[in-house]
Amino acid sequence: MLNISELEAYYGGSRILNQINMKVKKGQVACILGRNGVGKTTLLKSIMGLVKTPRGSILLEEKEMMKVPTYHRAMEGIGYVPQGREIFPQLTIHENLLLGLERSKNKGELEEDVYELFPVLKSMLKRKGGDLSGGQQQQLAIARALISKPKILLLDEPTEGIQPSIIQDIGKVIQQLKKQGNMTIIIVEQYLEFVLGIADYFFVMDKGKIVMEGNIKEADPKEIQSKMMI
């Protein structure tokens, strides 16, 4: 459902992504692994249209996204949870969630399903986003992206700086979404253990390229780890 070919991305004159080819099937959970600075975040931003990508192709269900502006990519069904979460600290949980609906084609009521996935949010709808713990903010950011019912969800290091019990909760939410079967998920991670339990497919990046990929169940975690350490 996502088919990226020969994608290049630049910051100013520096090429950050070099000939990226990547296919992710519908309903699949794919992860992008790699050390700091290899271009993982830049790849997600490229899919979202947030960086300069002069060459290549990004097909979402056969539709070319390269010339589609970011806002419309969101409307086309790409949900994005950036690293550092970027929730609005002065707005309440409820208001933060309402902003998620802005990017949706189906502007309706807030979906009960999202509260089912994140019961903790339902219990504090009037609380300010900035008063939540880091883990709760991550949950809010994921919930906000889910409210627009994306076809594909991009998560940038969802476990970063988060306590183990909340990492587990986030893992369970991803498993539940996977079970529902209609959402494709791409997770950027450095925490290999986390993705081993939930992903179907993996890509390892190094210096702006994909250097290894495969089905996660058939792969040797030690080999993946050693590719990540290069």
Ligand SMILES: Nc1ncnc2c1ncn2[C@@H]1O[C@H](COP(=O)(O)OP(=O)(O)OP(=O)(O)O)[C@@H](O)[C@H]1O
């Ligand atoms: N706004 C920017 N302007 C210029 N260079 C940037 C910018 N953002 C990132 N870079 C550079 O692009 C390269 C790839 O960065 P990117 O954030 O995509 O890596 P990453 O694999 O996601 O790393 P991390 O795990 O630390 O987030 C790095 O060399 C980084 O310094």
